Amino acid sequence: MNPFLELRDSLRALGFDEVRYVSIPADSQRAEAETAALREWLDAGHHADMHWMERGFDKRASPGLVLPGAESMIVLGINYLPAQSATDAGEARPVWARYAQYSDYHDTIKTALEKAGLLIEEKLGLGPGDYRYYVDTGPVLERAWAVRGGLGFIGKNAMLISRDYGSWLFLSAILVRARLPTDDSLPSRNYCGKCTRCLDACPTGAIVRPGVIDSRLCISYQTIENKGAIPRELRKKIGTRIYGCDICAEVCPWNRFAQASRSILLDARPEIRRLALADLLALTPESFAAHFRKTPIKRVKLAGLLRNACVVAGNLGAHANDCLPQLVRLASHDSPLVRAHAVWAVFQIAGAARASTLLAAARDAETDASVLEEYRAGDDFSEKQ
Ligand code: B12
Numbered sequence: 001m002n003p004f005l006e007l008r009d010s011l012r013a014l015g016f017d018e019v020r021y022v023s024i025p026a027d028s029q030r031a032e033a034e035t036a037a038l039r040e041w042l043d044a045g046h047h048a049d050m051h052w053m054e055r056g057f058d059k060r061a062s063p064g065l066v067l068p069g070a071e072s073m074i075v076l077g078i079n080y081l082p083a084q085s086a087t088d089a090g091e092a093r094p095v096w097a098r099y100a101q102y103s104d105y106h107d108t109i110k111t112a113l114e115k116a117g118l119l120i121e122e123k124l125g126l127g128p129g130d131y132r133y134y135v136d137t138g139p140v141l142e143r144a145w146a147v148r149g150g151l152g153f154i155g156k157n158a159m160l161i162s163r164d165y166g167s168w169l170f171l172s173a174i175l176v177r178a179r180l181p182t183d184d185s186l187p188s189r190n191y192c193g194k195c196t197r198c199l200d201a202c203p204t205g206a207i208v209r210p211g212v213i214d215s216r217l218c219i220s221y222q223t224i225e226n227k228g229a230i231p232r233e234l235r236k237k238i239g240t241r242i243y244g245c246d247i248c249a250e251v252c253p254w255n256r257f258a259q260a261s262r263s264i265l266l267d268a269r270p271e272i273r274r275l276a277l278a279d280l281l282a283l284t285p286e287s288f289a290a291h292f293r294k295t296p297i298k299r300v301k302l303a304g305l306l307r308n309a310c311v312v313a314g315n316l317g318a319h320a321n322d323c324l325p326q327l328v329r330l331a332s333h334d335s336p337l338v339r340a341h342a343v344w345a346v347f348q349i350a351g352a353a354r355a356s357t358l359l360a361a362a363r364d365a366e367t368d369a370s371v372l373e374e375y376r377a378g379d380d381f382s383e384k385q
């Protein structure tokens, strides 16, 4: 059997749902267009404080700089749509992005990529230095390469959308020092048609134009990557999203018929979505480590998750009345970030008069300028009510 076909079959058997071969450089005009799109995105500041996106620019634009002599890329997709996929939106409890309800895909997929590397050595007769793999962590524009390999198209929500799996795909890539027979990209046309559902549904207006996300406005960035305060003007719009956001994918008609995951490589963590808001507000360093060990959620650290939980509580308003004692306690937390968001939440739930009484002791003891500013904003907010 042809070694390239054998390799593809073996990678599929390993658990990768999509295996596409792309040549480097495939089509210089397109590479220029993608690089120009990335430059424009960075120049507009759409990467917020993800400065690592700027640092790898040259390599992102030219995979040959990442692995000299690389002639092909294997773009891999793993479907992560759970078999029973519930849409949590609108429920009075924290909503987690679907990808966060698995053990960290960076770790599970890295293990699979190690095995994929051994298959490449065996089937193509290459050495360990002849390939390099990445899942998110490297300077590879995974979506752009996936398009070139015909895995799907880029929707107006900027997601790579496949006919079989919709956008519920983790992407990863292996650069290879060998010429593989390449898969064709899809005929270039607009597969979204006149649809604008994702643009209409995004609560923060983060899809600034079709296919372009301003991270500063994106709930995913604010609840995962942002290490500081969530801008006050965005907090209400975050609703009950505690970690990540799937809204622009949930509304996409291409996701309606997506197949459920084979779950060969993924390790589902259904216990995460069962955590009540009160459990999250009560997290300690020990319980945070116990609940979120090996999940992507550990990325936000305890203070980040408490910050997000306070925002969700504030947005639940009267539904989070029972959480007020915990929020008042968090208004005296060690982290000013947590204190600031706890104060905001108490004002949202209790209103100015009650909030002032509940928070009197914490306010008297407060010395941090950013937290004191939250108290002032709370007073102003309540005056306007
Ligand atoms: C930075 C980043 C973010 C940032 C910025 C998002 C963004 N749109 O750029 C933030 C934190 C906001 C984010 C959020 C999310 N992310 Co993210 N993120 C990344 C990361 C690390 C880099 C993306 C990047 O380079 N952005 C810069 C922009 C300019 O690039 P781009 O959007 O990929 O667009 C390029 C191509 O699509 C191409 N292109 C654009 N339009 C067209 C049109 C045509 C015709 C062609 C040929 C090419 C083309 O050119 C662009 C520039 O080169 C990638 C992993 C990776 N290494 O690629 C994951 C990645 C994109 N994220 C992913 C996921 C799952 C998410 C979330 C769904 C997580 C969540 N549930 O909260 C959200 C979705 C938000 C959204 N609608 O995009 C997946 C996407 C899988 C998929 N099916 O598309 C990736 C690929 C991670 C992975 N390994 O699977 N993410």
Ligand code: SF4
Residues within 6 Å of the ligand: 157, 201, 202, 203, 204, 205, 206, 207, 213, 217, 218, 219, 220, 245, 246, 247, 248, 249
């Ligand atoms: S992930 Fe959420 S906030 Fe970000 S663009 Fe999509 S709908 Fe908007």
Ligand code: SF4
Residues within 6 Å of the ligand: 155, 156, 157, 158, 191, 192, 193, 195, 196, 197, 198, 199, 248, 251, 252, 253, 254
């Ligand atoms: S929701 Fe509509 S416009 Fe947005 S990506 Fe899906 S098909 Fe395209």
